[in-house]
Amino acid sequence: MTTFVPEPHLLESPRGRAWPLLPGTAPLSPPTPTPPSTADAVVVGAGPAGLAVASALWHLGVHDIVLLDRDGRACGRFLDRIDTLKQRVLRSPYQHHPGVEGYRDCELLDFARLHWSRLTDTERREVRMAQSGHRSVVPVDVFEAYCRHVSALHHVDERIWRTTVRQVIPEGDQVTVRGAGFAVTAPYAILCLGEERKDAPAHWTDGAPLPEGVGYWDEPVPDSAESLVVVGAGLSAAHLISNGLAAGRRVHWILRADAERYQCADVNASFFRAEGRARFDGTSWADRQQLMGGQRRASVMFEFRPLLQQAEADGWLSVYRGRTVAGLEAAGVAGVAGAAGAGRAAVRLADGERITGDHVVLALGTSVSNGEALLPSWAAGTRDGWPDLDERTLAYRNAPRVLAVGAAAGMVLGPAARNIDGHRVATARVAATVAAGLEGGRLAGESLELTSTGHAAHPAEEAAVHA
Ligand SMILES: Cc1cc2nc3c(=O)[nH]c(=O)nc-3n(C[C@H](O)[C@H](O)[C@H](O)COP(=O)(O)OP(=O)(O)OC[C@H]3O[C@@H](n4cnc5c(N)ncnc54)[C@H](O)[C@@H]3O)c2cc1C
Known part of the structure; x- marks a missing residue:
């Protein structure tokens, strides 16, 4: 049996290679310099979490989205941090990739295999390790090219505006997201804010x-x-x-x-699987805090x-x-x-x-961006630094049209919430909630329109509208 042997040379993948785009995946810029004033959903933060959410919404037919990010490019802050540290490989293996649960997109491992000729011998060996189910090391170069691919494939680039969000205001069945010189109103806002660096005491x-x-x-x-x-x-x-x-x-x-x-990974591998997440289901707040404290130790x-x-x-x-x-x-x-x-x-x-x-x-280290800095305090409902989220949908309990993906979901999904793989799990819940809510809203709107024009209230017609 091949076993994983950790060797320092695995840390030394080349960086900055040119990766050809796959056919039909040329990135495009947003059509206007400032974001539009309305959308179906606003995603704040275009890191791996925001990219996963935007891609999942695209699969679910929600295309009228606005992504707002300080950096203005998919996974920009993540890659900038990694490059400042001269980090050449990811900590997470090939199986952890930004993307969409349940859709057979080209995954990170498939993407690396498609670019086999560009990989070094060491990198090819790691791909083989991943294929045979072993822990593997992913070059940052491959990851960045893959993020560009995912972003272009799901038309995410066209929807990212570079800007800083200052406020997220939930009002009735709409949420308004504001920054300097713009405001976007949408039925849903998804906060994918990541983590900020921890300052010295x-x-x-x-x-x-x-x-x-x-x-x-x-x-x-x-x-x-x-x-x-x-x-x-x-x-x-x-x-x-x-x-x-x-x-x-x-x-x-x-x-x-x-x-x-x-x-190997920064949290125990079981937390990336359902049985690890189950350790958070139905347990007390104190038990979860203890688990998080134990699992989020630096390594x-x-x-x-x-x-x-x-x-x-x-x-x-x-x-x-x-x-x-x-x-x-x-x-x-x-x-x-x-x-x-x-x-x-x-x-x-x-x-x-x-x-x-x-x-x-x-x-x-880093501390979780829980939404508190953007939302009114009644909406964030923060406890011990964690936002108060619905366990099923990851919506803020006090503001159900605002949802969270990423580290902020830690007390629901466990320590994997802050990692690329955890984003896929959170995204599946959040994107399904948003798509279903929009669909429900549209149907309700159509029904209202029919009633106001004087027809409709007939039960058979109503049933047809709701079918
Ligand atoms: C050096 C380093 C290496 C890591 N390596 C790995 C790894 O190999 N594998 C892994 O799974 N995880 C790794 N992590 C953890 C990693 O941070 C997460 O997996 C990933 O970055 C989280 O994605 P995210 O989208 O939640 O956050 P981020 O990547 O931080 O993205 C959040 C985005 O939101 C933007 N934003 C926040 N607030 C606002 C605002 N008010 N207005 C506009 N934009 C805003 C930020 O600028 C940022 O672009 C690493 C972390 C670090 C620091």
Whole structure:
């Protein structure tokens, strides 16, 4: 039997290859510079979740949609984050792909096979691993080309407008989505907002902005930095460390946990299947919180283990395990440069030690965008940071014409909600709800029209309208 052997070279797929579009899938731009004022559905966020929702609605015959995204292209923020980290492969396997549950579209694995001639030998081996049901590693290059394919195939590109949404206002049987200089009103709005980067706790800087020489994981590391301090325990931290080592930098890694944690996917694989999701069905809020807390712990892909362990043994990487950060300081702060050597920034640990480097990067993870910033507070109904969603439809319970797909659905679908595969499950529920609601609304409208013209109220005709 072939078993999965995690090897660092799997992390090194080429990036930036040209991928030919499949016939009939040329992307088109939106027809107008600003979004139209009405639509059947507005999708806020065009990441993998928004792409899945828009594609599913297309299959269900809902074509009058408007997608609004800060970045203006399908999966733009996801790919920008990945490229800033110089991440060359996805963490999720071939089986997890943005798309539509229940429709036999060309899937990510099919797409890779169609472009066989462009794959490296290593990438071909991973495709074979996926075909034989093993865990596989997906090149970001293939994923990006596939997203472009899905987007063009389902006419999503034509419906994406680049803009920031400021407000989502549910009123009666309509929802109005507003930003600077536009408002779109539709019977349904679907929030696919993803997650925002987690900022440093205010007490690390006494409420001040980050000191000079300290940045976040989704910002570039200055070329001039010869040494790096990385705070965090997840995959972003691992990428920052391996990039630093590859560039010849000395790296310090500060972990709150007693040991780094390596695993294939960032949550236990069972949560991507129905039996994992069932662990959330009918369980108490407290039990779900506990499950989420346990499952959303930071971890690093197995492939990094040999690389990081070797760097530590060689003295290029110093790992500070089980250490708590107490503060961040710029060089020149009293005592820092003198006490801890020449460095442009320092991390002060709770035990008083200071770790200095030319640059400090904080990789503290992400927090769920629950819709609270856009919706009126009565509508979001947030509890412990999670929105109050109907378990069957993923509609906001207090505003049933607003629905959520993505990390926000975590307390209904479990930890997989924040991953590409979870979006497919959420999308199936949300798209079916929206399509059925629109159809019901149309039928009701037709029936009303017939009644108001003086005919209809005849039961046989009504039955025909509702058939
Ligand atoms: C570095 C990194 C690597 C990852 N790798 C994987 C992986 O390999 N596999 C996996 O399954 N998951 C991975 N994840 C998790 C990943 O974030 C999700 O799978 C995926 O991005 C979530 O898709 P999304 O559409 O919910 O969110 P996003 O991709 O974040 O998309 C949300 C979009 O909404 C937009 N938006 C938000 N608010 C507004 C607003 N007010 N107005 C307009 N637009 C707005 C955002 O700008 C963004 O474009 C990774 C995450 C990170 C950070």
